[in-house]
Amino acid sequence: MPRAAARAGARRPSRLDRARRWxxxxxxxxxxxxxxxLAILLIFGAFPILYSLVVSLFEWKLxxxxxxxxxxxxxxxxxxSDPVFVSSLGKTLYYSVLTVGGTVxxxxxxxxxxxxxxxxxxxxxxxxxIIPWAVPRVVGGLLWKWIYDGNYGIFNAVLLQLGxxxxxxxxFGQSPWLGLTLVGLTQxxxxxxxxVMLFLAGLQSVPVHLHKAAMMDGASGLQRFRFITLPSMxxxxxxxxxxxxxxxxxTFDLVYVLTGGGPANKTMLTYLxxxxxxxxYLDVGYGSAMAYVVTLLVFVVAFGYYRIAGRMG
Amino acid sequence: MEPKxxxxxxxxxxxxxxxxxxxxxxxxxxxxxxxxxxxxxxxSTTLNLIAGLEEPASGDIVLHGRRITDVPPNRRGMAMVxxxxxxxxxxxxxxxxxxxxxxxxxxxDVQAIRAxxxxxxxxxxxxxxxxxxxxxxxxxxxxxxxxxxxxxxxxFLLDEPLSNLDAKLRLQMRGELKRLHxxxxxxxxxxxxxxxxxxxxxDKIILLRAGRITAQGSPQDxxxxxxxxxxxxxxxxxPINLIQGEFETHAGRPGFxxxxxxxxxxxxxxxxxxxAVIGVRxxxxxxxxxxxxxxxxxxxAHTVRLIESVGPDQYVHIEIGDQRILIxxxxxxxxxxxxxxxxxxxxxxxxxVFHSEHETNLGTI
Amino acid sequence: MTIAVPPRAPRRxxxxxxxxxxxxxxxxxxLFLAPVVWIIITSFQPYALLTSVPPKIDLRAVEIQNYKxxxxxxxxxxxxxxxxVVTFGATLMVLLVAVPAGYAVGRLQFHGKASYLFSILAMQxxxxxxxxxxxxxxxxxxxxxxxxxxxxxxxxxxxxPVGVWLLRGFFEVxxxxxxxxxxxxxxxxxxxxxxxxxPLATAGVWATAxxxxxxxxxxxxxxxxxxxxxxxxLTVVASAFAGEQNVNYGGAAAAAVLSAFPSVLLALxxxxxxxxxxxxxxxxx
Numbered sequence: 011m012p013r014a015a016a017r018a019g020a021r022r023p024s025r026l027d028r029a030r031r032w033x034x035x036x037x038x039x040x041x042x043x044x045x046x047x048l049a050i051l052l053i054f055g056a057f058p059i060l061y062s063l064v065v066s067l068f069e070w071k072l073x074x075x076x077x078x079x080x081x082x083x084x085x086x087x088x089x090x091s092d093p094v095f096v097s098s099l100g101k102t103l104y105y106s107v108l109t110v111g112g113t114v115x116x117x118x119x120x121x122x123x124x125x126x127x128x129x130x131x132x133x134x135x136x137x138x139x140i141i142p143w144a145v146p147r148v149v150g151g152l153l154w155k156w157i158y159d160g161n162y163g164i165f166n167a168v169l170l171q172l173g174x175x176x177x178x179x180x181x182f183g184q185s186p187w188l189g190l191t192l193v194g195l196t197q198x199x200x201x202x203x204x205x206v207m208l209f210l211a212g213l214q215s216v217p218v219h220l221h222k223a224a225m226m227d228g229a230s231g232l233q234r235f236r237f238i239t240l241p242s243m244x245x246x247x248x249x250x251x252x253x254x255x256x257x258x259x260x261t262f263d264l265v266y267v268l269t270g271g272g273p274a275n276k277t278m279l280t281y282l283x284x285x286x287x288x289x290x291y292l293d294v295g296y297g298s299a300m301a302y303v304v305t306l307l308v309f310v311v312a313f314g315y316y317r318i319a320g321r322m323g
Numbered sequence: 324m325e326p327k328x329x330x331x332x333x334x335x336x337x338x339x340x341x342x343x344x345x346x347x348x349x350x351x352x353x354x355x356x357x358x359x360x361x362x363x364x365x366x367s368t369t370l371n372l373i374a375g376l377e378e379p380a381s382g383d384i385v386l387h388g389r390r391i392t393d394v395p396p397n398r399r400g401m402a403m404v405x406x407x408x409x410x411x412x413x414x415x416x417x418x419x420x421x422x423x424x425x426x427x428x429x430x431x432d433v434q435a436i437r438a439x440x441x442x443x444x445x446x447x448x449x450x451x452x453x454x455x456x457x458x459x460x461x462x463x464x465x466x467x468x469x470x471x472x473x474x475x476x477x478x479f480l481l482d483e484p485l486s487n488l489d490a491k492l493r494l495q496m497r498g499e500l501k502r503l504h505x506x507x508x509x510x511x512x513x514x515x516x517x518x519x520x521x522x523x524x525x526d527k528i529i530l531l532r533a534g535r536i537t538a539q540g541s542p543q544d545x546x547x548x549x550x551x552x553x554x555x556x557x558x559x560x561x562p563i564n565l566i567q568g569e570f571e572t573h574a575g576r577p578g579f580x581x582x583x584x585x586x587x588x589x590x591x592x593x594x595x596x597x598x599a600v601i602g603v604r605x606x607x608x609x610x611x612x613x614x615x616x617x618x619x620x621x622x623x624a625h626t627v628r629l630i631e632s633v634g635p636d637q638y639v640h641i642e643i644g645d646q647r648i649l650i651x652x653x654x655x656x657x658x659x660x661x662x663x664x665x666x667x668x669x670x671x672x673x674x675x676v677f678h679s680e681h682e683t684n685l686g687t688i
Numbered sequence: 689m690t691i692a693v694p695p696r697a698p699r700r701x702x703x704x705x706x707x708x709x710x711x712x713x714x715x716x717x718x719l720f721l722a723p724v725v726w727i728i729i730t731s732f733q734p735y736a737l738l739t740s741v742p743p744k745i746d747l748r749a750v751e752i753q754n755y756k757x758x759x760x761x762x763x764x765x766x767x768x769x770x771x772x773v774v775t776f777g778a779t780l781m782v783l784l785v786a787v788p789a790g791y792a793v794g795r796l797q798f799h800g801k802a803s804y805l806f807s808i809l810a811m812q813x814x815x816x817x818x819x820x821x822x823x824x825x826x827x828x829x830x831x832x833x834x835x836x837x838x839x840x841x842x843x844x845x846x847x848x849p850v851g852v853w854l855l856r857g858f859f860e861v862x863x864x865x866x867x868x869x870x871x872x873x874x875x876x877x878x879x880x881x882x883x884x885x886x887p888l889a890t891a892g893v894w895a896t897a898x899x900x901x902x903x904x905x906x907x908x909x910x911x912x913x914x915x916x917x918x919x920x921x922l923t924v925v926a927s928a929f930a931g932e933q934n935v936n937y938g939g940a941a942a943a944a945v946l947s948a949f950p951s952v953l954l955a956l957x958x959x960x961x962x963x964x965x966x967x968x969x970x971x972x973x
Contacts, residue, residue, distance in 0.1 A: 035378070036796050036797060036798060036877070037798050037799060039792075039796065039877045039878075040792040040796040040797075040798035040801075041798065042788075043788035043789060043791060043792040043796070043881075044788070044789045044792045044793070044798075044804065046784070046785045046788070046789070047785050047786065047788075047789035047808075047848060047849075047852060048789075048804070050785065050844065050845055050848060051807055051808070051811060051849075054819070054823065054841070054842075054844075054845040055807070055811050055814075055819065055845065056807075057822075058819050058822035058823050058826065059814070059818065059819065059822070061822040061825070061826070062818060062819075062821050062822040065821065065822060065825065072825075072828075120713075120716055123709055123712055123713055123716075124713070126706075126709060128706055129706070129709060129710070129713070131713075135713055135716075135717055136959070136963070137956060137959055138717045138720065138721055139717070139720055140955050140956065140959055140962065140963075141720075141721065141724055141952055141955070141956070142720050142721075142723075142724065143955070144902055144906075144948070144951050144952045144954075144955030144956075145724065145906070145948045145951065145952060146905065146906030146907075146908070146922075146923055146926070146947060146948055146951060147906060147908065148906070148908045148923045148926045148927050148947075149906075149923075149926055149944045149947055149948045150723075151927075151930065152727075152926055152927075152929060152930060152940055152941075152943075152944045153723045153724065153726070153727045153944060154723060155930055156726075156727065156730065156937055156940065156941065157723060157726065159937070161739070161741070162738060162739055162740070162741060162743060162937070163743075164726065164743050167741075167742040167743050170742070171742075178741070199720065199723065202720075203720070204966065207963050207966055207967055208966070208967055211963075211967040256813055259815070260815050260816070260817075262817075262908065262909050263908040263909070263923075263927075266908065266912075266927060266930075267926075267927050267930040268930070270930075270931065281815065281817060284817050285817060285909070285912075285913070288817070288820075288821045288824075288913075289820075289824070289912070289913045294821050294824070294825060297817075297821050298818075298821050298822070301815065301817050301818035301821055302818065304815050304817070304818065305814055305815055305818045308813055308814065308815055309810075309813065309814075312813050374868075374872060375871075376868050376871065376872075395871070395876075396868075396871040396872055397871050397872070397873075397874045397875055397876055398874070401872065402872060402873075403868075403869070403872040405865050405868070405869060407863065407864065407865060409863065409864070409865035409866050409868065409869035410869075411866065411869070411870075411884055412863065412888060413887045413888055422870070422873050422875075423872075423873035423874050426873060426874040426875050426879070427874050470869075470873070474873075474874075480872075
């Protein structure tokens, strides 16, 4: 501002003034408030993630009393010749598609049923649906393990009654896809209520006057769904898909309890495999390398969706 | 007498734009100063700078001769009424009123007495136990005023306090604000974009444009002698008629020619540039039916295009060539009809002449 | 299925598809609750009935032996105490950190806000295991592995960003200028925050607390990775039942019921806050 200097009486704040102002400023206050969170982010977030990058470059096993050996990208190279890891990626992909598709489709259907204004007892249904969601995942896994059980499970009993099978089955001992599908059903059971809640909130935020206008324009129920409801809900839909995808990629508890990745690594999902390497075999170097790949995967997915959201406006 | 509050050459920039650009003015004790301007003119920012809610890049705020630029807002002893009232939703009216007193450790019995007195002045005594959500817009407005009054502040700051009220209530509250000001003899700075509010309330109007003061003075003075074209245009409703054209003396008769129309003038003062903008207030435009033309009047008759009746007056829209419209404010008793042919004249001493580029007022004819 | 829209179609149609709708909803609720009901029943049945083929239920044979066995088990009792202490402690810590931070990002302007928000979001999306490995190595050095404090700190790291994100939404929607009014009334910045803004955001604080509580109570990965004896939680104990060769289903069922109970109970009591918290946190992204 050259004009400021030219004018007489334009008092520029001194350094002392500026320091005093800074101490009274919103900036400092905000910094104090976010301070603890910021410290946590740096100490327990940024530092560990960088540290694990270092760890991933070493052959580093905690169960062997031997100092870590630098191997460069050895761990990363080992990943791609590890058949369990490579096949776990494909299985994780299948599992994600299944559970995301299931929770979104089922969640949308239930939300649409609940959104009708001629329905009573919506609160009751929602309360009932919250129960599976509030049950810890491990417990959900135990529940379904009992249901799927090969000796005494009610799943077998029902299918036998219906004549679909002629003898009790060990469901998880068969094809990996069948096993993963059953794990996926459990996750759908547990996570669909969350989708319902979000979808219902989304549906209720669709302006009623839009529907009225569309009706005056002669749109049928299905057309209104297609041209009014869906577009108005696109962000909610995206949010649900993003969250469910990242949860699917990070599936641990359910598969840990239901199959443990077995038999013979048949149902090994990537996340569980990382855990096994790092915390069962204490091979933290290899585990870190793998964790980095999973992180990358999650962020690629999140970023991809973010781009889609950006294009939607 | 020393002014109570001085704003000294303050500058505030938000990134690239200068919101307030070297603004200085004084406020005397018990004076009612109106900061008037269109949106984006920097009037609210100026108020926030005075309150201490924003910090100036340079310049000072001086209260009673003491520099308070670096005093935080909670220690400036000012009170403010916000456009959206900003009442505390979780507190009752009583708690809203006394919150400031509580903070400054006023004893609770004194709080109660002052709250009661304030409520009586504003007629909100029966509402003391309600929460803001249970009040009408007008009632909320009164509570917001009460919250300011109760603290007996050095300076009252009001940021468009009436803009959320409906027309009738606004008129009523405007009167009440004036009454309160006179009663409490409060020093007040009032921000508005409404020139009627500014004219009716202010002892002094400071008109801001793009962060700078473009005019300041008493309302009547600014209305009668606007220092520039912007001021002339901003004050008054319907707005002043502005006509761009050239002075010309034809056959010994002085006049002003604009796009084919010619307006007779009593004389052309010496020293004016040939091209200029003239401004005439609608109430100063005189009309006569074509045919009863007096000597020296407008040479051509014009056509009445529209008549808006506003009770005691009527706004007569007259086409003056090139589809430009001139508005005359005439008593309702005069019988004008659409498509009448009329002659327009401007009485002596009522025509403002503005420089066509600098827009400064060059005098009146 | 008919698509639900607010305006109603003619009466006669409604009857039928309303019935269908109710039918569908009842079926869905039954399907979602069946596993829960089944495990509760199982937990009260003697071993002999559990192992019958096909499965049998005998309401006269209801007994609480499974619970007695479970509560007689010192490991289970200790895990219950650990889980309670860690969950309450970590939830409190999350609130202490996330409430001020959420307020700052929700209502204050400061340099670096965008990158701060981004790192919080990244922390939320980042897979826990990637952080757990280095944290594990760090904690071993400081003797925090297999301790309550260690678990609480790690939960704080994972849950606080969620809390900040959630609270931000609750603070943002409050009317503007409230702090300004408070400042003019003589309040300091801090006072404006805790006396004017915070009381208005209690719903957000409860929502954050309940979301954090349920998340921490039910987490398996963290305690499984970081605890082995002293700080073992209920989820770890429950998961151990699944690892056995011949699962003791009666015990497993009782353990499942008891470890789910506090979480489910709180979710039902604070249902309104929970739903608001979840929807607000998710949709705001």
